[in-house]
Amino acid sequence: MADDDVSTLDATRSDEDARASAPDGTKGARPASTPPIAGGSGLGGLIAKIVLLGLLDAVIVWAVFVMAGLNMWVPIVIVVLITGVINWIYLGRGKRLPAKYLTPGVIFLVVFQVFVVIYSGYIAFTNYSDGHNGSKSDAVAAIEANGLKRVPDSPAYPVSILERGSELYLLATDTKSGTASVGTTGHPLEVVEHAKFDGDKAVGAPGFRTLNLSEVLSRQDDVTSLSVPLSSDPNDGALRTDDASTAYVFRSDLVYDQKAGTFTDSSGTVYVDNGHGEFATKDGTKTLSPGWKINVGFENFARAFTDPQLAAPLWRVILWTFAFAILSVLTTFGLGLFLAMVLNHPKLRGKKIYRVLVILPYAFPAFLSGLVWAGMMNPEFGFINQVLFGGAQIPWLTDPWLARFSVILVNLWLGYPYMFLVCTGALQSLPEEVDEAAKVDGASPWRIFRSIKLPLLLVSVAPLLIASFAFNFNNFNVIYMLTRGWPRFTDTTLDIGSTDLLITMVYKIAFGQGGVRDYGLASALSILIFIMVAVISIIAFRRTKALEEIN
Secondary structure (H helix, E strand, O other), X not given: XXXXXXXXXXXXXXXXXXXXXXXXXXXXXXXXXXXXOOOOOHHHHHHHHHHHHXXXXXXXXXXHHHHHHOOOHHHHHHHHHHHHHHHHHHOOOHHHHHHHHHHHHHHHHHHHHHHHHHHHHHHHOEOOEOOEOOOHHHHHXXXXXXXXXXXXXXXXXXXXXXXXXXXXXXXXXXXOOOOEEEEEOOEEEEEOOOOEEEOOEEEEOOOOEEOOHHHHHHOHHHHHOOOEEOOOOHHHOEEEEOOOXXXXXXXXXXXXXOOOOEEEOOOOOEEEEOOXXXXXXXXXXXXXXXXXXXXXXXXXXXXXXXXXXXXXXXXXXXXXXXXXXXXXXHHHHXXXXXXXXXXXXXXXXXXXXXXXXXXXXXXXXXHHHXXXXXXXXXXXXXXXHHHHOOOOOOOOOOOXXXXXXXXXXXXXXXXXXXXXXXXXXXXXXXXXXXXXXXXXXXOOHHHHHHHHHHXXXXXXXXXXXXXXXXXXXXXXXXXXXXXXXOOEOOOOXXXXXXXXXXXXXXXXXXXXXXXXXXXXXXXXXXXXHHHHHXXXXXXXXXXXXXXXXXX
């Protein structure tokens, strides 16, 4: 027999012996290439996956019912499709594994980034603000409620206060018919079957809980604010109570004509829809509040640059925002790089101690540091004036130019540790051979820094400088905690000042100026900020490609 045949026979016998000696008595061992059980996490992982998906589906079902009640059919379709895809991904096997890791990140990206940008863009094209934050039907109901007055010959309705969930209801008894009806603010009275009576007064209804006297007293404001329509016709009036035992009919002195869509007051003045989300007289001299939210196109963007109260201050704020962002990047990078080079010297002792001291400002919250610096710069009692300048009254935060200088100084204190850390890491990664070769060629330290170290540093640091510019462009904490954007401009009644950045200006417009919140205008300015930062970042990143040739 040939040697090859003997080798083949021995190998065959070895395989047979291995199969015969398998511990489970099977004739064949499981191939090594057999795929593991799907998921690879066993029974516990499978149960956890089913439980989590079940909770998700339950929440989605609840959300679908809520959105269906609000007639939000398009969001329902989108939510159902996304939920179906998630279930398909996590209940599947094989090639869906990468999607299982990507799905959570994509969901968070969509919810916290994409949705926010899209919703802000939508609000920017509306008049959404105080007095214009609901629908037209909400505005009609609110106007009627604001004008409610007690009808002089109104009959008295014995009432009881009911609760379902956390909402209060009014249970009223019609003494003429003996029927009981229940309703709440915004929901007209409906006849109650099988109501519980105490004499001639209804005191309970199925599905509701009756409040006792102590509970009524503890929620007195909620009780007195109840305004229950008698019917779906708002001109019939509403029931209101002051003592939680007897209610009277209140009717608005403004009569709403549903067909014509107009209001008429007691003097005969007619208020019509003026096309700007409010009811007003035809000559525009009188308006009714509140209004409602409508689409206004590019009106908010045009208003930002044409409103005399806003246009001139806005241009000054834009210029200061760019100046602040650029100066902040240059000063923090310059100081951080200088300290990094000094503390990176090979012959310097105690480097660790010095580095810890240098990065200490980075350890304190920015908003807290802003408040501390605001106290130190107080012109009358601050540490800087009283101790460093011998009691001088230097207006660090009240003079426009000194306030701007103070803001940049404080931001330098807060920002240089970050640049120090970045530059230290970049310097330590530079090859020493290049530095030594330059010294052999007789290059001076300044020449080495300018022609070798700085270009090599910028290769890795340039993207971080762009990110730092974008951060300082929207550096809300330092400005608001130190100066609140003041001192205020004298040529506008709006709360806009010399140190306001675009982001602080947006915040004041959205949440604070004179108690009036204008979300539409604030969203329009937010879109402008996004466009500015995006354009500058794109240009800057394209310019940094030239640095790649150094590598």
